[in-house]
Amino acid sequence: MNYIKKIALLIPTLLLIACHDDLDQTPIDPDSFTETNVFANADEAKGALAKLYASLALTGQQGPAGQADITGIDEGTSQYSRLLFSLNELTTDNAVVGWGDPGLPNLHAMNWGAGNDFTTGMYYRLAQEVSFTNSFIENAQLLNDNAEVEAYIAEARFLRAFAYFNLMDLFGSVPLVTVVSTDLPEQSTRAEIFNFVEGELLEIQNTLKESGANEYGRVDRVAAWALLSKLYLNAEVWTGTARYTDAITYAEMTINSSYSINTTDANGNGSAYDELFLADNNTNGAQNEFIFALNFDGNNSRTYGGTTFLVHAAIGGSMDAFNFGVNGGWSGLRTTKALVNKFDAAVTDSDDEGNPIAWSDTRAMFYTDGQSFEINTIANQFTDGYAVTKFTNIDSNGAAGSDTGGDFVDTDLPIIRLAEIYLTYAEAVLRGGAGGDVNTAAGYINELRARAYGNTSGNITSSALTLDFILDERARELYWEGQRRTDLIRFNDFTTGNYLWPFKGGSRSGTAVDEFRNLFPLPSNIILINTNLTQNPGY
Template sequence: MKMNYINKLILIIPALLLISCHDDLDQKPIDPDSFTETDVFVNATEAKGALAKLYASLALTGQQGATGQPDITGIDEGTSQYSRMLFNLNELTTDNAVVGWGDPGLPNLHALSWGASNDFITAMYFRLGQEVSFCNSFIENSQSLTDAEVEFYIAEARFLRAFTYYNLIDFYANVPLSTKVSTSLPEQSTRTELFNFVESELLEIQERLKESGTNEYGRVDRVAAWALLSKLYLNAEVWTGENRYTDAVTYAKKTINSTYSIHTTDANGNGNAYDDLFLADNDANGAQEEFIFTLNFDGNSSRTYGGTSFLIHAAIGGSMDPSLYGINGGWEGLRTTKALVNKFDYAISNSENGDPIAWEDNRAMFYTQDQNLEINTIANTFSDGYAVTKFTNIDSNGDAGSDQGGDFADTDLPIIRLAEIYLNYAEAVLRGGSGGDLQTATAYINELRERAFGGSSNGNISSSDLTLDFIIDERARELYWEGQRRTDLIRYQLFTTNTYLWPFKGDIQSGTGVEAYKTIFPIPSNIILTNENLTQNTGY
């Protein structure tokens, strides 16, 4: 059963933002109070409604369906949705995606040429800041309730706050740490201080969250804390300068040994179950066994122009038939580059000019008809670059999602799934983390690859094949368009350097390196102007 956000949206927590809000800002989070704190926190039932808002703030955009009463003003409401911003900042900036739209600031993301006033970088900062303020208010106001179930709610709110700070560390590095509702301008914290906070929070709440697999679908349990710790420790050397790969192994193992499992068999008993993960019924077709933390969407009751509705619509254009993907039309925007396509090296069919058009690896979910592998022009040229068909609004029976108009998708978006933790384990072992071994890591990778190859061992590797170079490419094959790529490339020192190039990196068709400071986004310029306690990140 999907967690139903829509009936809970009016139970709004009064928000004091991570940053200061002023009327003259181009963008600002707003506080559409509908009930007082007394109303919201009168009992555990009402508190659960407020908890739903914390989850919904990452999935949806406001108080009135897809549009109307937005949480953040000054930017198109659908654009401001968290996972759409995650795609823009962590996928569109890499080899995984280009977009043909010319919205101010959007082409700069793939070109790696943004500045501190970029609308999309600013929108993500506000979205994350608002989530922190919602969580802080919930944690503070729910302390008065004595119901034992509320203790789980508080632990979940603390997880969501830690997850939000994980994002802030990744994107902006040095931002204020705010754990209390306050009217004063916050002081700036260092990346290491923020890292330590996230680590301590997750360690403290891990046993306060519900046991593995016992929470309702759409809400996190203690495995989510372990999984996020594995992600945090894997990036520790980049973010703090300290090697924490042994800890990454430890928490990856705890996650892997939980009740979650890799979804390997589809409804027809076939080994090719990878596409089940991205179908409209992925909350019930077995894929949910792999999902540790998801954003839930429903075409009728939780609508947004972000989320998977964005991932599906924006990736359809040209000669593609939208009805085959369960929607009413394509937005003709998103494609991928040959750098991603060429990582799928098990081509079984090629076009007349030698470009791959079919693969033995079923994760290569590309539409190639009338599409060019080579990108000559990004803007307004949907045919340049293969289209990606990974996300659809079709269920396991081939039926379209619940929105009869075809505008909004039912497909949930996995933010953390077990396959990523398999890859975390393997990478941490290869980087020297103790407590794991190469043979086990190889077995985990082969489990993923057997699913990718339809239950066949044709793509299996040996331990000697398992290298860091292999893992970064395997992460691309397994996790593309799931909001991971920029973070991965930075960890491998490939994001800004000339070591690895992709089409139009640095706004050059053949690709070029860019300034090293681009591994961190700027703190939005309007935030710097309104809070004298903040110093801009280097280079901006």
């Protein structure tokens, strides 16, 4: 991961800054490791490829702090999946956080501005990924007629498409830059970004390795199919043109690949679902469901983002951090009753006030002891709202992760897993996509529910499969995995009064907000630097 030299980035313009000719010299120091060395052959290029994956999982050259890849934001906060959680979960019914970091309370209140640290940080993080991938692709292409390097380039193009998928979802119209340049880029429309992502994925699908043939943690062609299915599912929102038939096509290709739903209950607790979020989820069977995941290791890839954040930040109150394989909690993240209520059909026990405290659906992973069902105060009140126990640093045998100090977590984070594609298929069928079948869709949903319940008691009939059911089922299956805001926008529930949750819009009972909040603002300093760009409406 350190094979790439530290590169100067002009992040606000989505550019990689090229060195001036008079500075572009071969170092005299024989110990220096330069771009020439990095791309000397396929083996060295593979090390550079690792940096492209690492820039999504980690935050800099040193880790967990020091030599950050981007500046202007706390390094741990700047990690990709932590920012994704902040923008796609904290803005919804799935999560609240009690910390008062500047810009953080504004996310759940849905009143962020163009200078918000978290929206700005995400733009920078994704811009950096675009810069790194552009540089890699340009240099790796010089290694001619090497099939292995061609596969590396296809992976880099997938990661660049993935970065633009996120930029399009979160920010809408952004610059489209595919080469290393010092020119200030023009702004591309959301539809143009969509077309670019689609074209890249279609072009590289057969160059990527066969299903399951790549190293764990690296993408194969199924990742391209899965991302295409996600892209087409959201096409009507992002381009105005429905593409549900295409969503079905690529969901089916994904489902028919070598990946499979994890049904292994390795720890013998009656649930195969929790295996997906344990410290050994790279080996306990869960990995067979992970189409694209970020890899973490408590000793070798340390960050204050990733699953280290998801585990530590969700522990507080009377919770015992030892039971989660870490040395303490950060007393931050909880959930709202709106998410808890999605499991109403599975409630098996309630407290004296009638609030649910036990469920037959094992996906309802909530800590209730000493926690209130209602949230009266978000700030600094960890006991307001149920805690979430979904992510832990305990393996299937009950042992803690590899970091003996208990600071950093081994648990990998699925970004795309097969269960999501089951749900994508079902939704696309219900939205009128051709080529799908509602009975098949119900079968996929029941496969997930049978895993969750441990039997068929939660199974549904095809007549019960509605769009509202799918939205709720996505919440039950995918909460805290960075999906919720995108889902709510697709169902027209994110900003409208159609669906309210506690403290939506800053109101205790929830209130609608302006429609422009469906997009985040381009960072204010980017607008100042690049006059080719126009700010999103409302900001």
